[in-house]
Amino acid sequence: MSEELKKEEKSLNFLEEIIEDDLKNGKYKSIVTRFPPEPNGYLHIGHASSICLNFGLTRKYPGYTNLRFDDTNPVTEDTEYVDSIKDDIRWLGFEWKNERYASDYFDTLHGYAIKLIEKGLAYVDDITAEEMATLKGTPTEPGKNSPCRDRSVQENLDLFARMKAGEFPDGAMTLRAKIDMAHINMLMRDPILYRIKHAHHHRTGDKWCIYPMYDFAHGQSDSIEEITHSICTMEFVPHRELYDWLIEKLEIYPSHQYEFARRNINFTVTSKPNLLQLPTEKFVPGWDDPRMPTITGLRRRGYTPDSIREFCDRIGIAKRDNIVDVGVLEFCVREHLNKIALRRMVVFDPLKLVITNYPGGEEMLPSENNPEDPAGGERLIPFSAELCIERDDFMENPPKKYFRLAPGQMVRLKSAYIIRCDEVIKDEKGEVKELRCTYIPESKSGSDTSGINVKGTLHWVSFPHAVSLEIREYDRLFKVEDPSDEEGDFKDYLNPASLKIVSTALAEASLAKAVFNERYQFIRKGYFCLDKDTSASRLVFNRTVTLKDGWSKEAKKG
Numbered sequence: 001m002s003e004e005l006k007k008e009e010k011s012l013n014f015l016e017e018i019i020e021d022d023l024k025n026g027k028y029k030s031i032v033t034r035f036p037p038e039p040n041g042y043l044h045i046g047h048a049s050s051i052c053l054n055f056g057l058t059r060k061y062p063g064y065t066n067l068r069f070d071d072t073n074p075v076t077e078d079t080e081y082v083d084s085i086k087d088d089i090r091w092l093g094f095e096w097k098n099e100r101y102a103s104d105y106f107d108t109l110h111g112y113a114i115k116l117i118e119k120g121l122a123y124v125d126d127i128t129a130e131e132m133a134t135l136k137g138t139p140t141e142p143g144k145n146s147p148c149r150d151r152s153v154q155e156n157l158d159l160f161a162r163m164k165a166g167e168f169p170d171g172a173m174t175l176r177a178k179i180d181m182a183h184i185n186m187l188m189r190d191p192i193l194y195r196i197k198h199a200h201h202h203r204t205g206d207k208w209c210i211y212p213m214y215d216f217a218h219g220q221s222d223s224i225e226e227i228t229h230s231i232c233t234m235e236f237v238p239h240r241e242l243y244d245w246l247i248e249k250l251e252i253y254p255s256h257q258y259e260f261a262r263r264n265i266n267f268t269v270t271s272k273p274n275l276l277q278l279p280t281e282k283f284v285p286g287w288d289d290p291r292m293p294t295i296t297g298l299r300r301r302g303y304t305p306d307s308i309r310e311f312c313d314r315i316g317i318a319k320r321d322n323i324v325d326v327g328v329l330e331f332c333v334r335e336h337l338n339k340i341a342l343r344r345m346v347v348f349d350p351l352k353l354v355i356t357n358y359p360g361g362e363e364m365l366p367s368e369n370n371p372e373d374p375a376g377g378e379r380l381i382p383f384s385a386e387l388c389i390e391r392d393d394f395m396e397n398p399p400k401k402y403f404r405l406a407p408g409q410m411v412r413l414k415s416a417y418i419i420r421c422d423e424v425i426k427d428e429k430g431e432v433k434e435l436r437c438t439y440i441p442e443s444k445s446g447s448d449t450s451g452i453n454v455k456g457t458l459h460w461v462s463f464p465h466a467v468s469l470e471i472r473e474y475d476r477l478f479k480v481e482d483p484s485d486e487e488g489d490f491k492d493y494l495n496p497a498s499l500k501i502v503s504t505a506l507a508e509a510s511l512a513k514a515v516f517n518e519r520y521q522f523i524r525k526g527y528f529c530l531d532k533d534t535s536a537s538r539l540v541f542n543r544t545v546t547l548k549d550g551w552s553k554e555a556k557k558g
């Protein structure tokens with residue numbers, strides 16, 4: 001089947017359908033989307049869905065995507081987050097047309113507020129937060145008007161100017177839209193547009209002590225940028241009415257809001273306030289800890305941008321919230337790494353093996369870098385009389401159908417020779433210390449004339465040539481599927497065994513030259529990448545993912 005046909009078969013998601021209609025009936029010639037993160041934390045896998053969606057749409061259809069920092073809350077935001085967000089989006093493979101900040105629009109937004117006041121559609125309220133809450137009513141009972149609601153335009157303009165000038169303390173007053181205190185949608189009951197906050201802003205400094213609320217910044221910023229399709233998550237459905245009301249009353253560019261369901265994965269948390277607690281309270285060393293569901297964590301863990309994009313594409317978008325099995329994400333990275341990872345041999349728990357009939361010295365044996373990649377080439381691995389294999393690839397008293405090494409039994413050493421175990425040497429405690437073996441010289445891989453058939457193939461390394469590694473094996477960060485949904489603190493459900501460090505590993509010599517951008521498959525072990533903790537004296541590798549899905553096997557057994 002041609003690629004073309006395959007693509008056509010994939011049905012459109014509901015946003016693509018809307019956009020294709022809009023383009024077909026001439027509503028737009030091209031589209032503009034935006035990705036609007038609040039710079040108050042690092043991006044996580046849920047954000048990746050939104051990024052792939054927004055940038056994906058303008059890759060598919062004519063138009064472009066802006067990156068807009070939604071920085072209307074001065075207290076929680078930081079340039080560290082701005083930089084990390086930009087870095088993560090680029091790493092995922094996307095580039096924005098314009099880099100914008102909601103705070104760039106503070107002057108314009110302030111002007112919009114004055115316009116509403118002048119139209120009699122906004123007023124300054126000085127009742128307390130408690131009074132405001134009481135007057136708000138409930139979903140089943142209408143609210144009541146604030147005594148400040150009928151202030152004159154002139155008085156409102158004056159008070160708003162004094163709010164801006166810093167005459168009042170935090171919380172003393174707000175600017176509210178004048179809509180309808182009996183509105184069925186609680187958000188339409190005279191929502192707050194501006195609040196007083198004497199706080200330093202990471203971009204505007206101390207220029208402002210009044211800040212617009214989300215609802216009075218987001219839609220307006222969309223309009224200013226002439227965003228055609230403003231895509232957000234389902235919790236903003238009730239905000240859409242206010243979004244449209246403000247655009248209509250301000251008579252500004254009519255952007256439209258569309259909602260899709262949040263995408264979360266199980267065995268982790270993906271809310272920034274929750275994620276923030278993990279590094280701050282030292283449950284993990286940093287935002288980029290390879291167990292974190294952050295983009296920077298996944299990246300350090302060895303995930304590829306392709307695998308994350310593939311994941312987002314595979315789970316698609318929907319209107320109903322759901323939690324995606326982390327197994328799907330692992331499947332995607334496994335599939336990609338299988339195609340690109342260099343095969344290497346690493347013995348995690350070495351058992352020494354001496355080839356008694358080996359003539360001495362060493363020879364270099366070729367081995368394929370990646371059987372999945374015809375252009376992957378070969379490397380040479382040293383073979384000598386002193387080798388090691390994985391301790392659990394040997395059994396002194398094996399059961400039937402044990403195809404690994406056992407006394408008197410033969411196995412093939414990957415890319416090398418067939419060997420037979422002749423003798424088992426033990427220490428004082430009776431532990432197996434060393435195996436004495438003979439090799440079959442005619443059984444060399446690639447030119448085997450021995451006629452011997454063996455069922456087991458083991459990975460190995462040459463002891464005198466080996467380099468030692470530290471390996472970090474990661475497991476799920478939480479013990480339960482949905483930690484935020486459990487009783488008590490979500491942090492009570494952290495998996496205490498989420499990191500296992502293997503410090504005994506010995507690797508084939510070529511790994512001494514490992515590089516950061518490369519991905520490796522340690523044969524029979526899993527996929528690995530070099531960690532940034534690597535130093536001149538210590539090579540550190542992260543396990544990205546196992547070769548097979550161990551959890552679903554467990555589940556089947558259980």
Ligand code: ATP
Nearest residue numbers: 036037038046047049050232233262263270271272
């Ligand atoms: P959090 O709860 O993690 O703080 P947020 O919505 O406050 O999430 P923002 O920085 O506002 O985080 O998110 C930027 C964009 O990413 C928003 O459009 C938001 O809807 C979207 N987004 C955030 N989390 C998810 C998710 N889990 N799935 C899909 N989209 C998401």
Ligand code: MG
Nearest residue numbers: 036037038070
């Ligand atoms: Mg948000």
